[in-house]
Amino acid sequence: MEAPAAAQGPAEPSRAAESATDIEITVTSPEQMRELGRRLAGLLRAGDLVMLSGELGAGKTTLTRGLGEGLDVRGAVTSPTFVIARVHPPLGDGPPLVHVDAYRLSGGLDEMEDLDLDVSLSDSVIVVEWGEGKVEELTEDRLRVRIDRAVGDTTDEVRHVTVTGLGERWATADVSVLAG
Numbered sequence: 001m002e003a004p005a006a007a008q009g010p011a012e013p014s015r016a017a018e019s020a021t022d023i024e025i026t027v028t029s030p031e032q033m034r035e036l037g038r039r040l041a042g043l044l045r046a047g048d049l050v051m052l053s054g055e056l057g058a059g060k061t062t063l064t065r066g067l068g069e070g071l072d073v074r075g076a077v078t079s080p081t082f083v084i085a086r087v088h089p090p091l092g093d094g095p096p097l098v099h100v101d102a103y104r105l106s107g108g109l110d111e112m113e114d115l116d117l118d119v120s121l122s123d124s125v126i127v128v129e130w131g132e133g134k135v136e137e138l139t140e141d142r143l144r145v146r147i148d149r150a151v152g153d154t155t156d157e158v159r160h161v162t163v164t165g166l167g168e169r170w171a172t173a174d175v176s177v178l179a180g
């Protein structure tokens with residue numbers, strides 16, 4: 001039996017902004033994943049938070065390599081699993097890239113405070129692998145990127161990427177450029 005409309009409460013305003021920037025992309029190779037990262041870099045600016053999720057080997061670090069190329073940052077972008085975070089300074093006028101792997105961190109933002117992400121956020125692009133449930137409190141404006149392996153009769157290279165913009169920053173952003 002359905003509850004009366006009055007008992008359901010008001011809709012959350014952030015949901016409208018969230019759905020306004022959803023895009024789904026199929027990627028068929030690691031090079032296409034890197035290219036998606038390069039295109040995504042064209043949308044990013046200092047102060048942006050990108051949360052990456054997906055199973056081990058889904059392509060989170062490959063996407064971040066493309067981001068690093070697109071942002072023109074120094075140093076090879078590799079998985080920061082054992083160092084937790086790496087800062088890649090810009091080679092030009094763009095923002096630094098802070099690449100975080102929160103896989104081994106069990107707590108939320110409290111455990112991540114030592115990384116000073118809140119201090120870095122205003123002048124950097126911060127990418128957090130395995131960040132869901134851990135870094136949302138940093139900002140209401142963020143991109144959530146979910147990478148899923150294709151199921152069924154496909155090659156191991158096929159990935160389905162869902163990019164969801166959250167908050168005012170992404171409510172009107174044209175993420176359709178990510179589709180290539």
